[in-house]
Amino acid sequence: MTARYLREEHHIFRDAFRKFLEKEAYPHYTEWEKRGIIPRSFWAKMGENGFLCPWVDEKYGGLNADFAYSVVINEELEKVGSSLIGIGLHNDIVTPYIASYGTEEQKQKWLPKCVSGEIITAIAMTEPGAGSDLANISTTAVKDGDYYIVNGQKTFITNGIHADLIVVACKTDPQAKPPHRGISLLVVERDTPGFTRGRKLEKVGLHAQDTAELFFQDAKVPAYNLLGEEGKGFYYLMEKLQQERLVVAIAAQTAAEVMFSLTKQYVKQRSAFGKRVSEFQTVQFRLAEMATEIALGRTFVDRVIEEHMAGKQIVTEVSMAKWWITEMAKRVAAEAMQLHGGYGYMEEYEIARRYRDIPVSAIYAGTNEMMKTIIARQLDL
């Protein structure tokens, strides 16, 4: 069943994008995982072919495409491998901050380069001492003439090594009460004096995803680089987290579908006790359970995508999709590996990396515990 938000042109676009990935991504992905990074040359090719931020207004070099194109891009990237999530983050999570809150001058300066791939973006909220508790970040930005002087540290930042432009959450008013009213968003550019990158972090999974620490020591950021208004950063973040979490749910749903298909192929060709493994009723039941959960996830995420495209405020539904689908994908990963037997534990089988990659989807973009906190708030308890 095709989702209602997908029209003929989205299917044509999907075919074209898949062909592009078959040439430019699938053959290189294992090498990227070994090298621990997606090369910038791939980003540039994505840009040249119109696959970066296609939703951006034509005036700034985009295609004015609707969110269904983003869904297609995120799904097809996930089918190659979860480490490509950094591209979805650039396309649908960070660049929208500039489009929504940037001044005309900022948009003209940065958006065309986000579309072409000359600029890779990142968003830096998390710090060593504050992740879920975002209001308690301690990075400060003190106004000094035409500059903000930024001090602090960020960690776990996706695209942190490649990033040319980073939207950094900092306290412009550390005394504000409640504390979230003191948060502002500053755009820190690549060569900002006092800004340095730490090591590329070694992770359990997502080996090719670029994740890094960032340091700001009296970093001199032009006051011009403030995004929107001072003290409104927390509200901007809350507004944009709906799409961020939806992108994570879409990726996890796609990962579950991929893992199911890998497992189905495997059990159909593997034999034991004179039969194909797929002929054992216990195996069939487990696949039936997985198929059911995956179908439930797909139905729900498609509904949420439709509502998001209709401009509805669906923070609760997105939180439901994010926690349930990522947990479902974790269950599918564990079953899928088990049904591959010993081969599932071997690196040459794709399920091994899929199993490693999926758990973080329940952690980033807000942990699943935080998703449940948001849902519970709406339950009038």
Ligand SMILES: Cc1cc2nc3c(=O)[nH]c(=O)nc-3n(C[C@H](O)[C@H](O)[C@H](O)COP(=O)(O)OP(=O)(O)OC[C@H]3O[C@@H](n4cnc5c(N)ncnc54)[C@H](O)[C@@H]3O)c2cc1C
């Ligand atoms: C691969 C990767 C990429 C990431 N990319 C980015 C990025 O690009 N930008 C960025 O800013 N951040 C990024 N993050 C950070 C991520 O968003 C945080 O790790 C996440 O929000 C959790 O924060 P924390 O790690 O500080 O955990 P903590 O907040 O310390 O939480 C620890 C545990 O306590 C639980 N907990 C905390 N508070 C509560 C509560 N009130 N009720 C119940 N349970 C609670 C949490 O759910 C969790 O299980 C990334 C992380 C990873 C691993």
